Amino acid sequence: MSTPSNDSVDALALALVEHLWRPSFSTKKRLFNGDPARDLTHDTYCEYYRGQWHLVAGNSDGRYVAVQTADATNWLAQELATNPTKTREEILERLKSKYGLVVSADDEAWDTSVNLAARLLLMLKFGVVKHQRMPRRYLSWTSASLQSFVKDHFDVAPVLNCDHLRLPKTFDAWGVFAIAGIEIDFTDNLADHLLLVEDDSKVLIFHHASFLECQDDSLFPDGLVDETLRTLALLFPQSEFSKQKTRHHCTVDPRLTLCGNLQAEDRQIERFRFWRDRLVILKQAYDDATPRTLSQWWCDRRNGVQWYTFWVAILVLLITTFLGLMQCIEGALQVYRAYVPAMPPP
Incomplete structure (x- = not known):
């Protein structure tokens, strides 16, 4: 498989954005903070797309994925988005029916292709990348639909007791x-x-x-x-x-x-x-x-009185130290002048 350039991968990332994000975003006039929707850019997503593509597929020359082009991966991501209730087995069958005649791959490669498409679609780490060193936490989606799996993963009731806790304004x-x-x-x-x-x-x-x-x-x-x-x-x-x-x-x-x-x-x-x-x-x-x-x-501004008290004490300490140092220098000069007579004028 010939590895596409970064520019072509970015173009494919934007194509995926246009297809998947725009339909749900077209009716949205304002962003979360009230800014106009036209202020939105996709540069960081393109970098993510490029990184995931090269990590999973590009750097392996397609050996570990069945779908070996970014175009095909985009198609698979669109399939996942438009058929959110289909099980993973049904998605794999759809993928193999489209590319099985032209692709010779083992089950692991087919699974990796689905994981890559899901990563690009939801920005969630599905599956482990082959030969990746020290992989962090990842999601293991093996059955059910993508929609139900994601909702089951996140929709877990909180367990910590925190009644009437308010997060402070300075909680930045x-x-x-x-x-x-x-x-x-x-x-x-x-x-x-x-x-x-x-x-x-x-x-x-x-x-x-x-x-x-x-x-x-x-x-x-x-x-x-x-x-x-x-x-x-x-x-x-x-x-x-x-x-x-x-x-x-x-x-x-x-x-x-x-x-x-x-x-x-x-x-x-x-x-x-x-x-x-x-x-x-x-x-x-x-x-x-x-x-x-x-x-x-x-x-640390959690306690305003304590903060001011501490820094006032530091300031007083610095001033006291400075004045004490000046007194020591002045005393040393007086002792020096007492034992060393002043030179007579020429």
């Missing part, structure tokens, strides 16, 4: 995680959103707000897309971050910091269902965190 990502010493890592896998990993030293955040803006609830559970956008507005309030740029090794969706701001009633934990438990865990890490460095003390 940089402040919270700077205080708690938690590193932010952006992810392309929606299922990993708000997940603490590596001994609670890193939190994963799904940053593809543009992708979420274009989704309806045909494949996702009702309310999941809206709630995910609200978590982004909670952690990256537009009033705080709209003029800042996130710095990371990957291209971060610019709409991450353009999801608006949440009012007080919207920060009630009862308003969250799908991400409630993970938000509660983050809030607990935030409440339990004790600043250990001066930068963390500076970011």
Whole structure:
């Protein structure tokens, strides 16, 4: 299989966007924060598409996939979108009936092709990539329909007791995680959103707000897309971050910091269902965190009186130290002058 260029893969990504996102998005006049729909771009999704294609199919020269062109993969993604209630077995039969006469592949390659199409369609990590080192969490869809599998995965009742908990207005990502010493890592896998990993030293955040803006609830559970956008507005309030740029090794969706701001009633934990438990865990890490460095003390505005008291004490200490140092220098100069007579003028 000849590997397509990045430009051609990007063109195919945009073709998939036009086919899958535009029908549900055409009637939407405004984005989540009120901006006009024409402000939306798909650059970060194109990068995701290119990365997934090269990871699963491109770098293997098609050895591990049955559908060996991005055009065919797009067709399969469209089949999954237009037939959300078909089981995986039925999708595989449809795929083999279309390409089985011209493709010689084993069952694993057919399954990998379906997983790749599902990844591109929903930005969820389906299946393990062959020979991938240390794969993170992935979804194992083996039967049932794609729609029912995704809804069963996300539509799980919260288990943590958090009655009447309100997330603070200052619960923005940089402040919270700077205080708690938690590193932010952006992810392309929606299922990993708000997940603490590596001994609670890193939190994963799904940053593809543009992708979420274009989704309806045909494949996702009702309310999941809206709630995910609200978590982004909670952690990256537009009033705080709209003029800042996130710095990371990957291209971060610019709409991450353009999801608006949440009012007080919207920060009630009862308003969250799908991400409630993970938000509660983050809030607990935030409440339990004790600043250990001066930068963390500076970011810690949870208790205004304590914050001012600490920095006033630091200021008094610096002034006292400075005045004490000046007195020591002045005393040393006086002793020096007492034992070393001044030189007579020439």
